[in-house]
Amino acid sequence: MSIWVNRDTRVVVQGLTGEAGTIHGKGMVEYGTKVVAGVTPGKGGTTWEGKVPVFNSVEHAVRETGANVSIVFVPGAAAADSVMESAAAGIPLVVCITEGISIMDEVRLREFLEETKTRMIGPNCPGLITPGQCKVGIMPGYIHKPGHVGVVSRSGTLTYESVWQLSNAGLGQTTCVGIGGDPVQGTDFIDVLKLFNADPETRAIVMIGEIGGTMEEEAAAYIKANVKKPVVSFICGQTAPPGKRMGHAGAIIQGGKGTAAEKMAALEAAGVHLVKSPADIGRRMKEVLG
Amino acid sequence: MNLHEYQAKQVLSKYGIPTLQGRVAESPEQAAEAFRALGTPVCAVKVQTHAGGRGKGAIYEKDLKTLRLQGGVKIAKSADEARDLAAKMLGGTLVTIQTGAKGRVIRKVFVEAGCDIARELYLGCVLDRKIGKPVIMASAEGGVEIEEVAKRNPAAILRQPVDVAHLLRPFQARLLAWGLGLSGDAFKQFCAMAAAIAKMYVERDCSLLEINPLVVTKAGGVIALDCKMGIDDRAVELKKQAEIAEMRDVAEEDPIEHEAHTIGLSYVSMDGNIGCMVNGAGLAMATMDIIQYAGAKPANFLDVGGGANKEQVKKAFKLLLANPGVKAVLINIFGGILRCDVLAQGIVDAVKEIEVKVPIVVRLEGTNVEKGREILAKSGLKLTSAADMADAAQKVKQAAGL
Numbered sequence: 001m002s003i004w005v006n007r008d009t010r011v012v013v014q015g016l017t018g019e020a021g022t023i024h025g026k027g028m029v030e031y032g033t034k035v036v037a038g039v040t041p042g043k044g045g046t047t048w049e050g051k052v053p054v055f056n057s058v059e060h061a062v063r064e065t066g067a068n069v070s071i072v073f074v075p076g077a078a079a080a081d082s083v084m085e086s087a088a089a090g091i092p093l094v095v096c097i098t099e100g101i102s103i104m105d106e107v108r109l110r111e112f113l114e115e116t117k118t119r120m121i122g123p124n125c126p127g128l129i130t131p132g133q134c135k136v137g138i139m140p141g142y143i144h145k146p147g148h149v150g151v152v153s154r155s156g157t158l159t160y161e162s163v164w165q166l167s168n169a170g171l172g173q174t175t176c177v178g179i180g181g182d183p184v185q186g187t188d189f190i191d192v193l194k195l196f197n198a199d200p201e202t203r204a205i206v207m208i209g210e211i212g213g214t215m216e217e218e219a220a221a222y223i224k225a226n227v228k229k230p231v232v233s234f235i236c237g238q239t240a241p242p243g244k245r246m247g248h249a250g251a252i253i254q255g256g257k258g259t260a261a262e263k264m265a266a267l268e269a270a271g272v273h274l275v276k277s278p279a280d281i282g283r284r285m286k287e288v289l290g
Numbered sequence: 291m292n293l294h295e296y297q298a299k300q301v302l303s304k305y306g307i308p309t310l311q312g313r314v315a316e317s318p319e320q321a322a323e324a325f326r327a328l329g330t331p332v333c334a335v336k337v338q339t340h341a342g343g344r345g346k347g348a349i350y351e352k353d354l355k356t357l358r359l360q361g362g363v364k365i366a367k368s369a370d371e372a373r374d375l376a377a378k379m380l381g382g383t384l385v386t387i388q389t390g391a392k393g394r395v396i397r398k399v400f401v402e403a404g405c406d407i408a409r410e411l412y413l414g415c416v417l418d419r420k421i422g423k424p425v426i427m428a429s430a431e432g433g434v435e436i437e438e439v440a441k442r443n444p445a446a447i448l449r450q451p452v453d454v455a456h457l458l459r460p461f462q463a464r465l466l467a468w469g470l471g472l473s474g475d476a477f478k479q480f481c482a483m484a485a486a487i488a489k490m491y492v493e494r495d496c497s498l499l500e501i502n503p504l505v506v507t508k509a510g511g512v513i514a515l516d517c518k519m520g521i522d523d524r525a526v527e528l529k530k531q532a533e534i535a536e537m538r539d540v541a542e543e544d545p546i547e548h549e550a551h552t553i554g555l556s557y558v559s560m561d562g563n564i565g566c567m568v569n570g571a572g573l574a575m576a577t578m579d580i581i582q583y584a585g586a587k588p589a590n591f592l593d594v595g596g597g598a599n600k601e602q603v604k605k606a607f608k609l610l611l612a613n614p615g616v617k618a619v620l621i622n623i624f625g626g627i628l629r630c631d632v633l634a635q636g637i638v639d640a641v642k643e644i645e646v647k648v649p650i651v652v653r654l655e656g657t658n659v660e661k662g663r664e665i666l667a668k669s670g671l672k673l674t675s676a677a678d679m680a681d682a683a684q685k686v687k688q689a690a691g692l
Contacts, residue, residue, distance in 0.1 A: 008337025023627070028421060076524065076527075076528055077528050100438065100524050100528070101493070101524065102522055102524045102528055103417060103490060103522045103524065104454065104495050104522065104525065106422075107417070107422060107423055107424065108455075109454065109456050110422040110423075111422075111423075111453070111454055123598065132312070138626070138627060139626060140625070140626040140657055142657075143656070153572070154572065155571065155572020155573065156570050156571075156572060156573075156626075157568075157569055157573040157624045158570060158572030158573040158575075158576050159572070160573075160624045160626055160656065161573055161655075161679070162625070164655060164656075181571060181572070183417060183419045184417070184419065185422075185452070194320060208572065210572055210575060211575070212419075213420075214419070214420060215419075218420075218630050228394060235580075236572050236573075236575035236576040237575040238578075238579040238582065239560075239575075239579050239582045239587075239588055240558075240575060240578070240591070241560060242589075243388070244558045245523075246556075246558060246571060246574070246591050247556040247557075247570075247571025247572075247574060247575075247591065247593040248572070249523075249524065250573045251571060251575065255435075255436070255437035255440075256437055257437075260579075276579075276583060277579070277580055277583050277679075277680065278576035278577075278579060278580055279580060279678055279679040279680035280680075
């Protein structure tokens, strides 16, 4: 089992003919993902890399190919509109990779999505992967192994680091989800924890948080009340100075709130296996699973 | 990016929000002229910097020991007094709880007409990340940091979410005004101001908009006495806020951070001794954490991004070596899209070209890592290779002589 994506997932890539879309489109195809369509307004009727049909609209792509997951590589100024287009076309899951959407556009996007049944993962995220089956994202596929640990994270490369440690410790993954580093997101920790908790194949969970906001504290309360599976967690930004944005738009300690210390205390109180060093994630999971 | 108080008030005026007459001065004489031009019996002379807490701050000479003036907001009753106050402020260094020990050099003051004050309130708008919407906050405790009120008495803060499509609805403004115990003219004017704040926050892509204090005058008017305004950097980068982008005051920004921003790198200065170069924001923060965990201190946050090439690595080196505190450098790369061999070549070329004199520890992992390690080993440079993050942190601590 897995969450959200598997070998039957049919992916449409918005912005497939652009630079990022092409590089990562190839990466997904090489991994074995069924990339069934691309969308670039004005390039409808052409084919990408001689095999994938390109359409002018998501609605057309869905009608012709039965695509059921969309991934967005459209630049910041137009990315929110692209996500809305997929939602309007009835796509149930949209993965928005784009970094640099303005916060107010993200707020407008979330207001739009609340009126639909579409879930967005991201923006500003590496996507998600079910090892051995389907990659909808930009992560290096080969570091992942099929297995029983669910991974959820606000980061990109730190997720790769965690997955690498797990795989080296002989611990494969069910699904790895990067929910993104922006302050307004389509999917939060609790959304993912719920599914991992219900997935019979997932035996344990790795949750990588960071400074800013209160999503980790909310996740801690949810874990305490609902999650029976072991959770290993690391919070980055323990040394981050207050008031400074640490790369991610959402990674900022404001008005003394959103510190790593608060988040770590909440997780520890919820019975989570918290590691203080990012080098201990795989090792600790190995210990926990025995 | 942040605006000065006087700039934020220019924008407030465009939204019909009442402010007091005022003028910016960059010399003592200009401050005296401003006093005369305003023609009121009393003026406030206010330090203009992007750091908060100026009222309770202190202004020092360059040595940061000799006190020039206690407090960054002062009352002048004559042009001479305004001149004297400005002379003490301009060129001095303001230290507040928000500036850190180094403080901020004062380049501008704002000379503002006085007003009578019946009540001081708080009105602000911020993003509520939990609900993914802006939220208007109001409190009867004006002139106090809102975080302080939130800690001491969270029930004293009234909140109304802002729907971006409809902004603040009239009933929401009324709920706030009643909650603050307003009546008569002040009630009506406050409702108009709260609605205008919501509109401005949304239309101007604000990240923070705060009127503190909002003054109710004895005649029942409302006035924005102080204003803090921050703009979403992405909106500025996407050129959505051209007018506000022109107000950018580079002198208020950390010079290395500003340089990083212009070349597209994400950099934050810190007080430590280990320079860090990492790909990805989360991994960069985690690298800083593990350096501290090992007993050293990170000197910076630096994300070289997913597509780093030789040029970017070179620029990144120059940036982090511009910090004189750096005794050793830790490069931590998890190659995904960014291939380790490409990055390794970038490091070798950059180190040779700019003659890096401090020890460098490199931890490479991911795509093409074997080729990458080989390039580093054959380079003839004194680079220390590390097996994993924990090993890298230990080695860089030793290399720095700590």
